[in-house]
Amino acid sequence: MPTFRERLVPGVGTLLAVCLLAPATLLVFLPISLPIGIVAAIVLTAGAIAGLVFSAPVILIEQGVLHAGRARIEVAFTGTPEAFRGADAVRARGVELDARAWTLLRGWVDPVLRIPIQDADDPVPYWVVSTRRPAALSAALAAAHTATP
Known part of the structure; x- marks a missing residue:
């Protein structure tokens, strides 16, 4: 589930x-x-x-894995996410965006969540994901983090 x-x-x-x-x-x-x-x-x-x-992408946390569109990563490799709205979200997905970051952005969804990647072998510093429910996604990531060994 x-x-x-x-x-x-x-x-x-x-x-x-x-x-x-x-x-x-x-x-x-x-x-x-x-x-x-x-x-x-x-x-x-x-x-x-x-x-x-x-064709709309799905964000899913299931069995300790975060799926965002076609990409997936184990929750154990993620850090504490940061939510952005309004002008902060525009900067997070624009001028402040690292070129190495992985993005799942949709123009019709204003809030974004920046999820740090804590895998030394992964060149991607963080994911930036559009979500209408950034607080719920952050809470689900935290809950999945504590559930994984």
């Missing part, structure tokens, strides 16, 4: 912006055929929304 799970699906604003594909598609296909334009607009918009939702 996972101790933490979050899928980084797009927010309502992003999904509404994607819905603007419908009138644009309709505008392109309108001179050809109205029924084809309506079908194309529905299919393209639904496909774009489905693509964004189903």
Whole structure:
């Protein structure tokens, strides 16, 4: 049973912006055929929304392993995470970001969590992960840390 799970699906604003594909598609296909334009607009918009939702990465802590998208690391190799919001989050994923850091960032998720990596053999100094629930992810990392030998 996972101790933490979050899928980084797009927010309502992003999904509404994607819905603007419908009138644009309709505008392109309108001179050809109205029924084809309506079908194309529905299919393209639904496909774009489905693509964004189903390809959204998952952050998961399970059996002492942190999964963030395709990457994974044992919780024992992580340090105490730092949460950032607002302007601090912009700096953490921008000008203060180490080029060697591993990132899982989504523009529609403002808060980020910086997780230090404490493995001498790993060249990555830390992970920066977008999360809507940084306090819950930090708590789950701490709980998994104490549960691992």
